[in-house]
Amino acid sequence: QQQVKQSPQSLIVQKGGISIINCAYENTAFDYFPWYQQFPGKGPALLIAIRPDVSEKKEGRFTISFNKSAKQFSLHIMDSQPGDSATYFCAASMKDNFNKFYFGSGTKLNVKP
Amino acid sequence: DTGVTQSPTHLIKTRGQQVTLRCSPISGHKSVSWYQQVLGQGPQFIFQYYEKEERGRGNFPDRFSARQFPNYSSELNVNALLLGDSALYLCASSLITANYGYTFGSGTRLTVV
Numbered sequence: 335q336q337q338v339k340q341s342p343q344s345l346i347v348q349k350g351g352i353s354i355i356n357c358a359y360e361n362t363a364f365d366y367f368p369w370y371q372q373f374p375g376k377g378p379a380l381l382i383a384i385r386p387d388v389s390e391k392k393e394g395r396f397t398i399s400f401n402k403s404a405k406q407f408s409l410h411i412m413d414s415q416p417g418d419s420a421t422y423f424c425a426a427s428m429k430d431n432f433n434k435f436y437f438g439s440g441t442k443l444n445v446k447p
Numbered sequence: 448d449t450g451v452t453q454s455p456t457h458l459i460k461t462r463g464q465q466v467t468l469r470c471s472p473i474s475g476h477k478s479v480s481w482y483q484q485v486l487g488q489g490p491q492f493i494f495q496y497y498e499k500e501e502r503g504r505g506n507f508p509d510r511f512s513a514r515q516f517p518n519y520s521s522e523l524n525v526n527a528l529l530l531g532d533s534a535l536y537l538c539a540s541s542l543i544t545a546n547y548g549y550t551f552g553s554g555t556r557l558t559v560v
Contacts, residue, residue: 377551433480434503437489
């Protein structure tokens with residue numbers, strides 16, 4: 335059973351547009367929600383992360399929106415660039431073991447020039 | 448800071464064989480975790496080690512085992528390889544817990560034929 339559900343599977347956005355990727359979870363014990371970016375042939379790299387006591391976190395062009403009551407969180411990439419073309423994964427972990435990440439299935443983003 | 452180093456980068460094995468994958472964490476990082484990433488899916492947690500002790504185990508058969516050495520490097524062993532074990536195996540290190548920073552290596556691509 336997938337603990338973290340991610341959508342869409344793929345996304346095409348024009349350069350300068352906003353990319354939005356959504357994730358949902360059921361387990362209320364999750365306490366840490368990171369987003370990772372992965373390029374082909376590389377390991378995932380941390381983009382931005384949030385804890386459930388915050389509804390929004392922004393770092394540069396990347397913003398996480400978190401809705402605790404709906405058990406949903408999303409990644410917004412503003413002013414999307416061709417260099418942002420990669421696969422994005424949401425993840426979640428619990429207080430009893432922050433190192434055990436449950437990853438979503440990934441979203442392949444293609445930013446058209 | 449040389450990042451997380453994994454070896455080998457690619458490996459081809461035959462069904463039934465055994466394989467050992469190696470990981471050197473970032474200097475000063477005491478926690479190492481292993482993930483399996485099947486093509487087109489998100490990484491799945493296999494093990495976490497901290498201070499040479501197993502601190503977490505995912506839903507993988509006993510054919511998978513790991514250990515951490517006094518210098519905090521780690522090995523992942525997989526016995527009796529199956530075709531379904533073909534995947535990218537990722538190692539991630541963190542100081543203590545992943546909510547303070549979790550860095551992934553580029554992985555070992557294992558192909559079982």
